[in-house]
Amino acid sequence: MTPDLIDTLGHSTIQHGNGSDRVYLMELNDNDMPGLLPEINELAERENYGKIFAKVPAGWAETFLDDGFLTEALVPGFFRAEEDGHFMGKYLDPSRAEDPRQEEMDRILALANEASVRRSNAGADDYTVRRCTLDDCEVMAERYDDIFASYPFPVNDPAFLAETMDDNVAYFGAWQGEELAALASAEQYRRGGHVEMTDFLTVPEHRRQGLAGHLLAAMDRELRRRGLAVAYTIARALSAGMNITFARAGYRHAGTLINNTQICGNIESMQVWYKNLA
Known part of the structure; x- marks a missing residue:
């Protein structure tokens, strides 16, 4: 299986592909916000991915929550020991939001x-x-x-x-x-x-x-x-x-x-x- 592609949107780093069936926002650059979110959503919808996963600084978490993301994990001081990190998921395929295991x-x-x-x-x-x-x-x-x-x-x-x-x-x-x-x-x-x-x-x-x-x-x-x-x-x-x-x-x-x-x-x-x- 071919690994998912690592790419950039603006100055932010993403990975996406059919392997994990998702877009993964690996590193968010503040200068790309808030316009980055519509681009990620458009990519996920165009490729019919089941999930968007993002590592998000606390200062942008509310913006992602308003867009339908959930905070699945929270790491205190994740960014420069100063700002919490939200590991956030948005389920474009609702069935993916539950794990039978x-x-x-x-x-x-x-x-x-x-x-x-x-x-x-x-x-x-x-x-x-x-x-x-x-x-x-x-x-x-x-x-x-x-x-x-x-x-x-x-x-x-x-x-x-x-x-x-x-x-x-x-x-x-x-x-x-x-x-x-x-x-x-x-x-x-x-x-x-x-x-x-x-x-x-x-x-x-x-x-x-x-x-x-x-x-x-x-x-x-x-x-x-x-x-x-x-x-x-x-x-x-x-x-x-x-x-x-x-x-x-x-x-x-x-x-x-x-x-x-x-x-x-x-x-x-x-x-x-x-x-x-x-």
């Missing part, structure tokens, strides 16, 4: 919240965690291609990994000897003062070693040193392991994005978690 999602979220009081990054003594370099891009792409049948971004393309590594993404890996066992990335939005912890992967034979937790701890330390104020993630709601990993690392739950993101061929609901790094 809600009961299972609630059960997993309860497990994660319970696990948050028992923090542990034990194990992984045989592994080395370090930041990835351009020399690692080929094997990184192979790992992503092996694990994800489809993904919102082309992480199975070495050229994409190299390009983003040179731009705003820090990739981290866990190695056992010469073997790459796990991966994750930190996508930095310096203008907004926040970073997304994402693209987690563990090779099946290396699971249950707590590698995601070790990668997350390393990224938290690195991004704190770089002066990013808030870290967050958008985790698969049905992944108990990932939600528990973030809860144990001191992240707080911000809300649920219903039927939001296509991963491995299915559109899934996602949980938003955040942590203050400052």
Whole structure:
């Protein structure tokens, strides 16, 4: 499946396509408002997308609410540690606003919240965690291609990994000897003062070693040193392991994005978690 297209509207960054069947306003530029909203709506209607998802500064939230958006998650101090961030959804397909797996999602979220009081990054003594370099891009792409049948971004393309590594993404890996066992990335939005912890992967034979937790701890330390104020993630709601990993690392739950993101061929609901790094 072809990843959705990353593009610009004015000075704002969007992603859209049939994969996640949505328009995603990734980064809103104030200079584009309020005219950006009609453009996004027109694009979504023209392409018959089922949802618009937007990360919105609190100062513009009322404008989006008046346009039919809902705040699905709220991250305090998301923008430059000064302004809250609203993760907002507008459902052009009303059936998409409900997830029949809600009961299972609630059960997993309860497990994660319970696990948050028992923090542990034990194990992984045989592994080395370090930041990835351009020399690692080929094997990184192979790992992503092996694990994800489809993904919102082309992480199975070495050229994409190299390009983003040179731009705003820090990739981290866990190695056992010469073997790459796990991966994750930190996508930095310096203008907004926040970073997304994402693209987690563990090779099946290396699971249950707590590698995601070790990668997350390393990224938290690195991004704190770089002066990013808030870290967050958008985790698969049905992944108990990932939600528990973030809860144990001191992240707080911000809300649920219903039927939001296509991963491995299915559109899934996602949980938003955040942590203050400052």
